Amino acid sequence: MTNKTSAVLLGQVGIREAGPNCKLLIGDINGDGRMELVLVQPDDRQDVRYIPHQVQCVTAYDLEGRLLWQTGEPSEQAGGPGSDYPAQLYDLDGDGKLEVLCVMDGRFRLLDGESGRVKAEYALPDPEAHDCIIIANLSGGERASDIILKDRYRRMWALDSRLQPLWTHEGNPGHFPWVYDLDGDGRDEVMAGYDLLDHRGRKLWSCHDLEDHADCIWIGDVNGDGEPELVIGGSVTVMYDKRGRELWRYDGSIESQHVALGKFRSDLPGLQIAGLDRIVRGDTGETFSTNGKDALFLLDAEGRELWKEDRKTGGWLTIIETLGGWDDGPLDYILAYRRGGGVFPALYDGHMNVVAEFSVDGYAAHADLFGDGREQVILYDREAAYIYASRPRDLTAAVPGQPLPQPKRLYSSTLYPGGEA
Numbered sequence: 178m179t180n181k182t183s184a185v186l187l188g189q190v191g192i193r194e195a196g197p198n199c200k201l202l203i204g205d206i207n208g209d210g211r212m213e214l215v216l217v218q219p220d221d222r223q224d225v226r227y228i229p230h231q232v233q234c235v236t237a238y239d240l241e242g243r244l245l246w247q248t249g250e251p252s253e254q255a256g257g258p259g260s261d262y263p264a265q266l267y268d269l270d271g272d273g274k275l276e277v278l279c280v281m282d283g284r285f286r287l288l289d290g291e292s293g294r295v296k297a298e299y300a301l302p303d304p305e306a307h308d309c310i311i312i313a314n315l316s317g318g319e320r321a322s323d324i325i326l327k328d329r330y331r332r333m334w335a336l337d338s339r340l341q342p343l344w345t346h347e348g349n350p351g352h353f354p355w356v357y358d359l360d361g362d363g364r365d366e367v368m369a370g371y372d373l374l375d376h377r378g379r380k381l382w383s384c385h386d387l388e389d390h391a392d393c394i395w396i397g398d399v400n401g402d403g404e405p406e407l408v409i410g411g412s413v414t415v416m417y418d419k420r421g422r423e424l425w426r427y428d429g430s431i432e433s434q435h436v437a438l439g440k441f442r443s444d445l446p447g448l449q450i451a452g453l454d455r456i457v458r459g460d461t462g463e464t465f466s467t468n469g470k471d472a473l474f475l476l477d478a479e480g481r482e483l484w485k486e487d488r489k490t491g492g493w494l495t496i497i498e499t500l501g502g503w504d505d506g507p508l509d510y511i512l513a514y515r516r517g518g519g520v521f522p523a524l525y526d527g528h529m530n531v532v533a534e535f536s537v538d539g540y541a542a543h544a545d546l547f548g549d550g551r552e553q554v555i556l557y558d559r560e561a562a563y564i565y566a567s568r569p570r571d572l573t574a575a576v577p578g579q580p581l582p583q584p585k586r587l588y589s590s591t592l593y594p595g596g597e598a
């Protein structure tokens with residue numbers, strides 16, 4: 178039944194110069210038709226429970242391993258991924274070239290993607306407004322050019338592309354508010370934790386009977402009726418229609434940590450919802466844990482459990498994401514990494530089969546690196562980034578010299594994966 182294959186290693190890029198504890202962002206920062214790897218190192222802050230990270234160093238490499246530029250100084254004492262790192266790759270100024278948007282030295286900076294030089298910088302609306310960077314279309318322009326910043330847990334600031342204030346919000350905005358034009362008027366609504374706000378920051382509706390905070394938010398037409406639904410993963414997994422009516426809730430998990438929407442099954446209508454349940458918490462402070470216990474699960478479009486994993490290995494910190502376009506088939510896969518217990522990152526299909534396994538452990542990112550419609554997976558650790566694909570190919574662009582678009586998924590990078598399907 179299982180058609181398990183090893184993923185093909187296309188190449189590897191040494192990233193030691195970027196320093197420890199980096200997060201990988203991906204984008205075509207020099208416009209040559211293939212993506213580059215941008216390593217973002219957080220500041221030295223160790224306790225990020227109340228005040229989040231800033232960025233202290235950004236290092237860019239091409240896929241052949243050349244170090245293109247470095248802005249800031251890497252530190253051996255950099256903090257870890259206890260909160261997001263405030264950085265994204267996006268063409269904020271609309272000149273057709275990507276910038277690195279980041280908060281460094283208490284300022285919101287745009288680094289020129291090709292050179293790493295500071296292209297523009299702005300004051301923050303508040304000294305703590307740097308938990309993460311969200312790019313939104315609040316003002317109804319042709320493309321998203323507004324910014325949302327937040328502090329760790331309470332306040333949120335909506336700003337235009339020059340960091341001039343549009344509105345503010347106080348509440349529980351969750352880890353990474355997701356923006357989406359739910360009513361089709363050309364302006365994004367903002368799902369901020371359990372509150373849906375309109376583009377002017379007015380509350381439209383709230384989720385009820387949910388505890389603590391929303392760990393992740395996904396938006397997609399799950400039931401196939403042509404309208405988007407919202408799936409919120411937190412203490413339970415709940416699906417709402419766009420007017421805030423609860424459609425179902427799945428409470429068969431101990432602590433639902435991540436959800437990921439996709440078309441994982443061809444034999445079922447609509448989309449399916451992959452999830453990750455933290456069954457037993459293990460020790461903290463250990464990246465690749467060998468104790469504790471977690472489990473992947475899959476729900477159908479009506480919120481019914483299709484299967485749940487019964488792990489025989491230790492590990493409780495798994496992260497899952499939806500991966501489309503890995504091979505020639507029409508279906509999405511579940512990319513699971515940071516599994517612990519000696520289980521390497523892998524792609525799972527909608528029947529819990531491993532369809533591809535990666536030969537190194539590490540954090541993962543994925544993108545269409547060459548502009549040919551296929552997604553590649555990059556695993557990275559302290560030393561190197563390893564580029565994997567479903568089949569061999571060289572590292573050249575499909576259309577050399579033509580800049581690749583930057584998809585919303587890649588300019589909405591967060592440790593708390595949300596998304597759109």
Ligand SMILES: [Ca+2]
Binds near residue numbers: 205206209213
């Ligand atoms: Ca490029």
Ligand SMILES: [Ca+2]
Binds near residue numbers: 267268271272273276
């Ligand atoms: Ca630009």
Ligand SMILES: [Ca+2]
Binds near residue numbers: 357359361363366376
């Ligand atoms: Ca709207």
Ligand SMILES: [Ca+2]
Binds near residue numbers: 397404
């Ligand atoms: Ca729908």
